[in-house]
Amino acid sequence: MTATTVTLKIDGLEVTVPEGTTILKAAKDNGIIIPTLCNLEGLSPYGGCRLCLVEISGSPKLFPACITPVSSGMEVTTQSERLTEYRKMAVQMLLAERTHICSVCVANDHCELQSLANQLGVDHVLFERNWTRLEIDSSHDFLVIDRNRCILCTRCLRVCDEIEGVHTLDLKLRGKDAQVIMDLDEHWGNSCSCTSCRKCAKVCPVGAIYIEGEPVSHTKHKDIAEFITERRQRKWKQ
């Protein structure tokens, strides 16, 4: 079977990829890196953080590369002043939405949000910050969630549901008030479905879910989802 392919241009480079590929994947496979935060290979796309916005010729709108499929003849721009401005704004909004004090955070220097801020040159936040004081749950034997650092990327929900297969985690409330919960809003230590597999801590891009007493640099392992997905396909058996 031959897969149908699509030819398009990304930053002036002509690329040919299978139909249905996302712009993000097409770019990555051709050496063009688009900044992302909520997206994680091995998990279903979510399209929530808007870091991966790109321009498509002929449209004044911006498109999230992680959920937009390629089409024939498309001309995509992944870097421009306008895009950098939007990405900087997205990072600042995430930093302003809850309480981020890096100097006292477990993830300081190992945080994807912080490192994006550095890459984009965000050295201060222009928006007024919300200074949330949401519940920190440390009732589990070793897993902790500090919801004040959660950026609602849903990576933990997706890894728990799609890879571990138990769907312990979900969201309650909406918008900026949304919170990650366990089971029907139990304390983590009382969750009857959590297998304590730690995958949520491994993929959380920030210092929101972590393992007590373990350096975050050791815990974080965001390739775990892609790794498990590939193994499940048993490629070695052919």
Next chain:
Amino acid sequence: METVEKTRVATIWLSGCSGCHMSFLDQDELLIDLAKKIKLVYSPIADVKVFPENVDVTLIEGAVANEEQLSLLKRARERTKILISLGDCAVTGNVTALRNTWENSDQAVLQRAYIENAQVKQQIPTDVPKVLKKVHPLHEVVKVDYFIPGCPPSAALINYVVTELLAGRTPNMEGRSKYG
């Protein structure tokens, strides 16, 4: 005889731990070179009572947490050409701003420090500047020209920014800046 006029530099210590000033002093022997080019016109390490006029560069450590600091910051801005947020408390509020997550944090913080945690003589002081409702990073109050991040910022980074400014150049923070 050297006739070049020295650059007028000030440093201010607001609500911070003094670590940023320690880092400034950690420039060690580079301070000797710096001293040849600058006149320190106001600083916690210089005994000057009133923030002077016509300052070229002011480096400010710490967040703004009370009314006295607020008026000093505004005065410094009026009298300074280049104003720099020095360190995370000045840039983000940092640990100083943790109280912002409390309800009525201006009251709560005094209650906590002087009543709940006091072993002897539990009493909220009345002869100190009024505490602000919220702690602010500098740029929420005045225009800031440069941000030097770090908790504390490294002596090398402080030296780089100050040296560039003294030479009349614009410091290039790309790759040098780090959030929080």
